[in-house]
Amino acid sequence: MPEGHTTHRLAAVHRDMFRGRPVTATSPQGRFDDGAGRVDGRVLDEAEAHGKHLLLRFDDDQVLHVHLGIYGRYALGPPPAPAPTGAVRLRLTGSAGYADLRGPNACELLGPGEVKALRDRLGPDPLRADADPEAAWRRISRSRTSMAVLLMDQTVVAGPGNIYRAEVLFRAGIDPSLPGRELARDQWDAVWADLVTLMADGVRVGRIDTVRPEHTPEAMGRPPRVDDHGGEVYVYRRAGQPCLVCSTEVMTRQLAARNLFWCSTCQGRGASS
DNA sequence: GACGCATGTCGAG
DNA sequence: TCGACCTGCGTCT
Numbered sequence: 603m604p605e606g607h608t609t610h611r612l613a614a615v616h617r618d619m620f621r622g623r624p625v626t627a628t629s630p631q632g633r634f635d636d637g638a639g640r641v642d643g644r645v646l647d648e649a650e651a652h653g654k655h656l657l658l659r660f661d662d663d664q665v666l667h668v669h670l671g672i673y674g675r676y677a678l679g680p681p682p683a684p685a686p687t688g689a690v691r692l693r694l695t696g697s698a699g700y701a702d703l704r705g706p707n708a709c710e711l712l713g714p715g716e717v718k719a720l721r722d723r724l725g726p727d728p729l730r731a732d733a734d735p736e737a738a739w740r741r742i743s744r745s746r747t748s749m750a751v752l753l754m755d756q757t758v759v760a761g762p763g764n765i766y767r768a769e770v771l772f773r774a775g776i777d778p779s780l781p782g783r784e785l786a787r788d789q790w791d792a793v794w795a796d797l798v799t800l801m802a803d804g805v806r807v808g809r810i811d812t813v814r815p816e817h818t819p820e821a822m823g824r825p826p827r828v829d830d831h832g833g834e835v836y837v838y839r840r841a842g843q844p845c846l847v848c849s850t851e852v853m854t855r856q857l858a859a860r861n862l863f864w865c866s867t868c869q870g871r872g873a874s875s
Numbered sequence: 876g877a878c879g880c881a882t883g884t885c886g887a888g
Numbered sequence: 889t890c891g892a893c894c895t896g897c898g899t900c901t
Contacts (some may be wrong), residue, residue, distance in 0.1 A: 604883075673881075673896075675895080675896080707883060831882070859890075
């Protein structure tokens with residue numbers, strides 16, 4: 603689940619469920635006993651997301667920093683909370699419900715200075731009102747690194763992961779191997795605008811759908827299709843299957859230890875407008 | 876029950 | 889560039 607839209611959803615859930623009232627915090631698994639003890643009984647003042655980082659600020663200015671990483675997930679529900687099962691690192695309980703955190707990359711308490719340091723190294727987040735896409739453009743337009751790598755670099759853009767990376771490049775018709783410095787300014791503007799739109803949709807719907815209405819199987823006269831990650835996408839994890847637009851086989855390769863997917867026809871050099 | 880896999884990040888070499 | 893981290897799930901035995 604965890605790309606930036608997931609974190610923003612989680613921030614909203616935490617606001618709705620816990621803000622303004624004392625929470626109960628425990629670590630059923632035991633690996634966060636110390637931190638849970640320090641949060642237990644505090645009042646949640648604010649919950650926000652920056653990229654894939656979830657920040658929960660309590661009334662004593664401690665900030666709980668959660669990063670789901672690749673395995674982490676939340677289980678949320680109304681009261682009463684069931685007996686915890688599996689490896690629950692942190693359980694927050696309030697009058698409106700509970701939140702169980704399993705398998706996070708990071709679950710730690712930070713002071714104000716540490717929070718600032720964390721945020722200072724993150725690029726603009728398309729889901730945040732204060733995001734400055736110019737900061738990302740300055741990095742991209744000077745870089746020899748490929749767009750595929752730049753879009754996964756959280757110090758360039760904070761929030762997109764492997765799915766949004768693949769889908770946004772497809773939708774813009776950009777070859778993933780194109781160096782940042784060869785990207786045209788209007789292409790970047792289009793990519794950023796698309797990230798803003800797609801990720802906001804992701805927050806609203808709770809999954810990643812990127813296929814335009816005119817390319818859905820129904821519109822193309824093909825049988826209905828369900829992608830195995832739970833959303834409708836053009837290329838992500840569709841290697842060997844026909845491109846939804848041109849029917850060329852979708853390509854895949856390992857790049858910086860991650861799977862990259864693209865259509866060599868729709869995303870050839872010069873394929874974009 | 877073993878194994879492989881994943882929407883992520885960091886640090887060693 | 890590669891392994892470690894870390895958890896649940898699907899697939900294969």
